[in-house]
Amino acid sequence: xxxxxxxxxxxxxxxxxxxxxxxxxxxxxxxxxxxxxxxxxxxxxxxxxxxxxxxxxxxxxxxxxxxxxxxxxxxxxxxxxxxxxxxxxxxxxxxxxxxxxxxxxxxxxxxxxxxxxxxxxxxxxxxxxxxxxxxxxxxxxxxxxxxxxxxxxxxxxxxxxxxxxxxxxxxxxxxxxxxxxxxxxxxxxxxxxxxxxxxxxxxxxxxxxxxxxxxxxxxxxxxxxxxxxxxxxxxxxxxxxxxxxxxxxxxxxxxxxxxxxxxxxxxxxxxxxxxxxxxxxxxxxxxxxxxxxxxxxxxxxxxxxxxxxxxxxxxxxxxxxxxxxxxxxxxxxxxxxxxxxxxxxxxxxxxxxxxxxxxxxxxxxxxxxxxxxxxxxxxxxxxxxxxxxxxxxxxxxxxxxxxxxxxxxxxxxxxxxxxxxxxxxxxxxxxxxxxxxxxxxxxxxxxxxxxxxxxxxxxxxxxxxxxxxxxxxxxxxxxxxxxxxxxxxxxxxxxxxxxxxxxxxxxxxxxxxxxxxxxxxxxxxxxxxxxxxxxxxxxxxxxxxxxxxxxx
Amino acid sequence: xxxxxxxxxxxxxxxxxxxxxxxxxxxxxxxxxxxxxxxxxxxxxxxxxxxxxxxxxxxxxxxxxxxxxxxxxxxxxxxxxxxxxxxxxxxxxxxxxxxxxxxxxxxxxxxxxxxxxxxxxxxxxxxxxxxxxxxxxxxxxxxxxxxxxxxxxxxxxxxxxxxxxxxxxxxxxxxxxxxxxxxxxxxxxxxxxxxxxxxxxxxxxxxxxxxxxxxxxxxxxxxxxxxxxxxxxxxxxxxxxxxxxxxxxxxxxxxxxxxxxxxxxxxxxxxxxxxxxxxxxxxxxxxxxxxxxxxxxxxxxxxxxxxxxxxxxxxxxxxxxxxxxxxxxxxxxxxxxx
Numbered sequence: 089x090x091x092x093x094x095x096x097x098x099x100x101x102x103x104x105x106x107x108x109x110x111x112x113x114x115x116x117x118x119x120x121x122x123x124x125x126x127x128x129x130x131x132x133x134x135x136x137x138x139x140x141x142x143x144x145x146x147x148x149x150x151x152x153x154x155x156x157x158x159x160x161x162x163x164x165x166x167x168x169x170x171x172x173x174x175x176x177x178x179x180x181x182x183x184x185x186x187x188x189x190x191x192x193x194x195x196x197x198x199x200x201x202x203x204x205x206x207x208x209x210x211x212x213x214x215x216x217x218x219x220x221x222x223x224x225x226x227x228x229x230x231x232x233x234x235x236x237x238x239x240x241x242x243x244x245x246x247x248x249x250x251x252x253x254x255x256x257x258x259x260x261x262x263x264x265x266x267x268x269x270x271x272x273x274x275x276x277x278x279x280x281x282x283x284x285x286x287x288x289x290x291x292x293x294x295x296x297x298x299x300x301x302x303x304x305x306x307x308x309x310x311x312x313x314x315x316x317x318x319x320x321x322x323x324x325x326x327x328x329x330x331x332x333x334x335x336x337x338x339x340x341x342x343x344x345x346x347x348x349x350x351x352x353x354x355x356x357x358x359x360x361x362x363x364x365x366x367x368x369x370x371x372x373x374x375x376x377x378x379x380x381x382x383x384x385x386x387x388x389x390x391x392x393x394x395x396x397x398x399x400x401x402x403x404x405x406x407x408x409x410x411x412x413x414x415x416x417x418x419x420x421x422x423x424x425x426x427x428x429x430x431x432x433x434x435x436x437x438x439x440x441x442x443x444x445x446x447x448x449x450x451x452x453x454x455x456x457x458x459x460x461x462x463x464x465x466x467x468x469x470x471x472x473x474x475x476x477x478x479x480x481x482x483x484x485x486x487x488x489x490x491x492x493x494x495x496x497x498x499x500x501x502x503x504x505x506x507x508x509x510x511x512x513x514x515x516x517x518x519x520x521x522x523x524x525x526x527x528x529x530x531x532x533x534x535x536x537x538x539x540x541x542x543x544x545x546x547x548x549x550x551x552x553x554x555x556x557x558x559x560x561x562x563x564x565x566x567x568x569x570x571x572x573x574x575x576x577x578x579x580x581x582x583x584x585x586x587x588x589x590x591x592x593x594x595x596x597x598x599x600x601x602x603x604x605x606x607x608x609x610x611x612x613x614x615x616x617x618x619x620x621x622x623x624x625x626x627x628x629x630x631x632x633x634x635x636x637x638x639x640x
Numbered sequence: 641x642x643x644x645x646x647x648x649x650x651x652x653x654x655x656x657x658x659x660x661x662x663x664x665x666x667x668x669x670x671x672x673x674x675x676x677x678x679x680x681x682x683x684x685x686x687x688x689x690x691x692x693x694x695x696x697x698x699x700x701x702x703x704x705x706x707x708x709x710x711x712x713x714x715x716x717x718x719x720x721x722x723x724x725x726x727x728x729x730x731x732x733x734x735x736x737x738x739x740x741x742x743x744x745x746x747x748x749x750x751x752x753x754x755x756x757x758x759x760x761x762x763x764x765x766x767x768x769x770x771x772x773x774x775x776x777x778x779x780x781x782x783x784x785x786x787x788x789x790x791x792x793x794x795x796x797x798x799x800x801x802x803x804x805x806x807x808x809x810x811x812x813x814x815x816x817x818x819x820x821x822x823x824x825x826x827x828x829x830x831x832x833x834x835x836x837x838x839x840x841x842x843x844x845x846x847x848x849x850x851x852x853x854x855x856x857x858x859x860x861x862x863x864x865x866x867x868x869x870x871x872x873x874x875x876x877x878x879x880x881x882x883x884x885x886x887x888x889x890x891x892x893x894x895x896x897x898x899x900x901x902x903x904x905x906x907x908x909x910x911x912x913x914x915x916x917x918x919x920x921x922x923x924x925x926x927x928x929x930x931x932x933x934x935x936x937x938x939x940x941x942x943x944x945x946x947x948x949x950x951x952x953x954x955x956x957x958x959x960x961x962x963x964x965x966x967x968x969x970x971x972x973x974x975x976x977x978x
Binding site for chain 2: 100101102103104153155156158159162163166167168169172173176177180525526527528529530531563
């Protein structure tokens with residue numbers, strides 16, 4: 089635990105990628121394989137299911153620190169992270185346990201799950217008393233599932249690759265699925281990550297998908313496209329779907345569905361289970377899972393709002409009615425494996441051609457072939473892009489015809505661009521604020537926004553809240569807004585402050601839908617601040633009618 | 641009778657007819673210490689502790705009408721007995737003790753209870769009513785020992801030097817900078833300071849505080865190899881300015897009590913955060929309040945509501961004083977000199 093805590097401190101203490109890489113290499117070079125296995129798991133975003141209910145944790149920490157509940161709450165609000173708060177409040181121990189990470193996780197932490205509260209309250213103080221402050225914070229972060237440190241999966245991959253003398257792409261491939269909930273890291277899984285290349289590597293992969301290739305955002309005026317991208321003929325142009333990115337793996341008579349978070353989601357989508365019969369073995373499809381209008385013919389875009397898909401993800405059991413009302417399809421746009429062979433190093437157009445043949449030759453419903461868009465000029469494509477909103481898509485994808493299928497956000501083997509439509513936007517008034525988490529800790533940085541319930545000039549109009557947002561401001565702006573909030577606070581309700589409305593922001597969001605859960609009757613998707621409208625008095629903010637017009 | 645009340649100009653002593661650390665110009669001002677939010681320009685007459693005279697003159701002007709008192713020395717003014725006692729915050733910082741008709745009040749300004757060798761250590765003063773700050777008035781704030789912090793700074797500096805990098809440490813120019821200088825291991829390399837820091841070093845040295853030899857950073861030519869072994873003390877305002885270019889490749893750090901929280905540290909965007917404050921931490925505040933024996937506590941700037949509620953629950957008569965010191969809120973973000 090100590091060694092991993094030291095690694096955490098080193099990673100946290102620098103913003104330089106090289107320094108982080110060095111810290112990772114040093115750690116992995118010295119760590120026993122069983123510890124390294126868990127370190128890889130946590131560093132690449134793995135999280136065991138919640139080990140201890142938050143309430144139990146808070147009560148115990150409050151009692152051990154000898155504080156009244158309200159003071160614990162105040163402390164938590166200032167710190168913005170439960171694990172860190174507790175580590176700052178518990179009595180400090182000078183000496184830390186020398187036991188390794190694996191031993192801590194397997195012998196002490198994992199067994200906590202599902203224990204009765206009294207039992208947990210007996211065990212935890214004994215465990216905590218064995219840890220110095222850095223290890224204690226780390227242990228708490230593992231318990232609360234909030235372990236995060238500024239390291240990308242790619243960086244972990246590079247560190248392991250350098251250490252083992254392997255190609256980073258090979259390590260990335262082996263790492264896929266490593267953090268899936270069903271996988272438990274062990275010395276053997278770590279050894280597999282860093283093992284020398286073997287001939288039967290490809291045959292041993294079971295249901296493993298490939299690392300997802302990710303697109304970059306394209307933000308330039310259309311007039312510059314010719315200069316930036318060359319002619320459209322060099323690009324494969326598709327709709328940008330608003331669903332769940334997924335790979336469908338068919339091998340050995342079985343089918344697996346993986347989401348972009350490398351989570352196995354096969355059982356969430358029974359519609360795709362039939363592919364075990366209909367797809368030939370040795371095929372991996374890349375595409376987007378979408379809710380499709382029931383009964384729609386294949387030639388129309390019948391995408392249903394993301395909210396429906398979200399409902400399906402949220403449910404524990406998928407009832408017949410839900411499956412009938414919100415059936416999914418896979419809009420397939422890439423073929424990563426064909427006849428058991430890795431096709432990622434073939435150019436985009438070749439993969440597309442084979443994908444097309446596959447969809448024509450096999451009865452693959454609910455798999456659809458993501459259509460290609462044609463345009464002689466970027467201007468023509470821009471015109472087609474204008475329809476995105478009415479079609480229920482997010483814009484266009486531009487894929488270099490010669491691009492190979494990269495790993496993550498790499499650009500060296502070809503590029504995918506997402507050319508998204510501009511978000512919806514309204515001018516809204518800040519009415520409540522709450523302190524944020526992480527690097528926004530202690531700052532009033534999480535806001536609730538409102539619009540007027542009647543047009544300007546109406547006798548008695550009021551502000552109705554409709555969205556919460558916390559991103560989009562620079563640090564400088566955030567500090568200024570924080571200061572204004574502190575000065576204009578009207579009331580505080582627990583962590584939330586209501587303020588005298590003075591601030592107007594242009595709020596952007598991706599989608600809008602009716603909602604019974606919100607006072608305004610409207611829910612928006614991915615709201616964020618686009619601009620601080622210093623030029624606008626609150627009277628000039630938008631009203632509900634503006635939002636309702638966007639619903640149409 | 642209340643010996644101190646809050647007025648729009650500042651904290652006011654009605655029987656004595658003077659102000660303590662006023663934020664608007666007044667006729668008579670008693671100044672607890674020289675930080676900008678406590679010592680302001682424009683007052684007709686100033687009274688401060690003798691060791692703080694140099695600081696006050698260098699910040700407010702050589703020609704101010706300034707009267708000084710040695711720590712513990714008593715004067716009488718309109719029936720009020722006034723004396724100044726060390727607050728352990730920065731050079732010359734003082735608590736103001738007021739006595740009038742058997743009633744004793746102490747206004748502590750800003751204070752720190754751990755001695756640091758650069759100013760007279762905090763001295764608890766018995767009183768009926770104690771006016772306390774609450775900058776770090778939450779139980780999450782418990783300072784690591786100074787030895788540990790300075791060991792951390794020295795290790796960081798040495799490691800940077802080994803990699804041929806300058807070490808730039810941001811800290812407030814008055815108080816914090818001198819405290820760090822006092823704790824640095826000058827064998828590691830040359831110590832450079834920003835133009836805002838050097839004049840204050842001079843005042844400290846004149847007051848007899850030991851500080852290692854410092855060089856004015858502006859005197860060192862660009863690309864001088866000496867830079868790569870040096871530690872540089874600079875005020876936070878220098879971060880991101882063109883002044884920083886002269887150091888080439890450097891690692892940066894920030895020294896403040898706020899660095900205890902990971903969020904504030906990351907928001908600063910520096911490589912390292914060193915937890916070093918010239919204010920009392922939570923145990924320090926509670927200890928100081930208890931030592932005074934006061935039954936009544938007036939809480940100023942910081943986590944006012946939290947400390948007031950906590951003290952009331954412990955049976956004291958605690959109330960809030962609205963001031964313009966530091967930040968008036970529970971979680972300052974502009975991070976006052978701390």
